[in-house]
Amino acid sequence: MQAKKSKQLLKARLAREWQIYEMRKRAELKAAVSELERPWEVVEKAPTLFSVSADEHLRVLADRFEKPGGFDMWSDKDGPELFKPEDGLPSARFFPKGVVHSIRPYGKVENAIDGSDEPSNSGSDSRSEMIGR
Secondary structure: OHHHHHHHHHHHHHHHHHHHHHHHHHHHHHHHHHOOOOOOOOOOOOOOOOOHHHHHHHHHHHHHOOOOOOOOOOOOOOOOOOEEEOOOOOOOOOOOOOOOOOOOOEEEHHHHHHOOOOOOOOOOOHHHHHOOO
């Protein structure tokens, strides 16, 4: 009886922690997107949509559910790919349709770290080749 009750309490506590985590992530995204609501203003620094501390918190939460003797398949390469704009200004990819006339392609962050000057345009197609990029 007590084991069942303690299991229910643990389950409720974990569910509450997950709700708090989701609320914090929603607040972070809302704060980041609010800067993008006025596309006519020049933005010097693009907002960061994902924080490192959130990833560490997620890893801690994931470790709680790991079974004894299980294999941890988590790696540092898990998660979203990080992109940065070519010219340092944020792209218009979050803006509503029809607000901005041209969208600059993003390059992968890994290429910029390696020292190569040409970022890979995984999202660009023949259109970017036509305009001379």
